Amino acid sequence: MIVCPNCNHQNPEGATQCEACYTPLPTTTTCPSCGATVQSDAAFCGQCGYNLQPATAAPLEEDPAAIPTVVSPPSAPVTPEPLVTPEPVVTSAVAPPNLEKSNPDPEPVGVRATTSPDLNSSPPTASVQTAGSPTTQLQHLSARLLHIQTNVTLELPPNLPVIHVGKPNDLVPPDLDVSGFPHSEIVSRTHADIRVEGDSYYIEDVGSSNGTYVNNIPLTKGNRHRLRPGDRVSLGKGDLVSFIFQHS
Template sequence: MIVCPNCNHQNPDGAVQCEACYTPLPATTQCPNCGTTVQADASFCGQCGFNLKTPEPESQVATAVSSPVSESDPDRLPDLLTIDPLVSPDPLVEPPPPTSPEPVAEPMLLPPVPIAESTPVSSATQLQNQSGRLLHLQTNVVIELPQGLPVVHIGKPNDRIPPDIDVSGFPNSEIVSRIHADIRADGDAYYIEDVGSSNGTYINNVPLLLGNRHRLRPGDRIALGKGDKVSFLFQMS
């Protein structure tokens, strides 16, 4: 199905314009990994997460190596370098005859000095990964994204997929679907996608089409539903 970016009407695959509002529909193609229908300009497959923008391998360029061959006679070997003769070594000088050794005073033995044990210092540096959070713009409430979850579900309580971030307590939450959007964590990167909400998901006032993923960057404005009534600001901490 192709979702209309204007009215969210679900149109059959292959449709050129929306059946409800006659808005031109974006071009679609199939994911080469799972065969799901996705938009032609999508970066990731909404079904299996396959990267649709894999770069083509660069061509290898052969490097020619020139050989030192004479231009006049290719079979002629290059002339050898002339090596200077070795310098004759200096004559050996006999050492002087040994003399009687002078008496040497015995060294004084000092008590051993205790050495303080040093505490080993670990050179390993603890690296702290950045974590994401959402600032609710209507109430200034900060929601930390749960750590250790590959997928964070956003919505309201339901019997199918309980939300990891419950927005039912925020004002105007009636425009948010029970299963609205997902945020996926990949290392220090976060991606958001709409999972079939009724009123849509908007990134910086641009509708996020079903099946597309958007990589979140600090300062991105996320609106759940139309009218920017339930919106968040993505931040990194």
């Protein structure tokens, strides 16, 4: 029986078309081993497993012993070419230098030939000086008080940590004497101190009768004020003895 691959209808042997759906049926053949019906393009029999494909003959390998060996005739000996004779090297004779007439080594640039020093004399002292270097000068800061009423300047003494301001007395002699200015009667004999710390100047009242003012603000005793250029310092009330602090 031939089963239709489309509708599974069983058709009789030898049928080429399905009786039910008219689908072309595959061609069949008979297994040479068991006689079962198999398709023509089948590789093995479904009943006995017989190989239905013809065996392909394997190509024969050539036996290397069977291949004839070709022997080439001996070649004629090759005669080498004659060697090229090198040309002779011509060397010029150089006369050796005459050591007796040769000049001595030239004197190096910048070095003078001097005679041997006298051992008994003392060695010269070498001084090193850098050309073009300016002389270093210490700059000292200076400060002063400009009296406003008379335009007289009082230089603050240098190298004093504390500068006493007032009028002559036996207890604390003033470093800045203001007794010669107008209205100096309002200034106490020990009126104020100016303290120097580095490049800064501080003023404080030391218990004066009429007080010390900086920019019209009174200073409390013991409360110092750092002076800045342009500050107005008044000794006593009424701004009658006033100075402008200058610093350079």
